[in-house]
Amino acid sequence: MQITNITDDVEWLDSEHPHMSIWCRIQRSVTSLFFRITMLFIVIICSWGLCAYIKYRWKREEEEQRLVYEMVEKIIDVLKTHHESCRRDRGLQPFLAIPHVRDMLLQPSE
Numbered sequence: 001m002q003i004t005n006i007t008d009d010v011e012w013l014d015s016e017h018p019h020m021s022i023w024c025r026i027q028r029s030v031t032s033l034f035f036r037i038t039m040l041f042i043v044i045i046c047s048w049g050l051c052a053y054i055k056y057r058w059k060r061e062e063e064e065q066r067l068v069y070e071m072v073e074k075i076i077d078v079l080k081t082h083h084e085s086c087r088r089d090r091g092l093q094p095f096l097a098i099p100h101v102r103d104m105l106l107q108p109s110e
Contacts (some may be wrong), residue, residue, distance in 0.1 A: 020105050 004010065020028075078101055086092045 071105070075101060078104055 019063065082092075082096050083094075086094050
């Protein structure tokens with residue numbers, strides 16, 4: 001910043017002590033305060049939304065994991081039942097095909 005008397009060289013003007021009326025000062029203060037409060041609310045709302053989304057994802061992942069464990073338990077039960085049946089009836093094959101187990105556990109509509 002240089003002080004000059006040649007107006008052709010001036011790129012911008014800067015005042016170290018601006019003269020503003022009290023109404024202008026109040027209006028600037030209120031506008032600045034409103035902007036800061038609005039930004040604070042936006043940050044709070046975004047943080048709350050992010051937390052809610054993370055909780056939703058955790059619940060959904062836990063539910064999916066629970067369903068997988070239930071399905072594994074059902075598959076193991078089917079295999080145990082088939083193994084016990086094979087012990088009693090030697091005519092049964094000692095294995096089960098994956099599509100057969102799937103068809104036993106899931107209904108056709110699923």
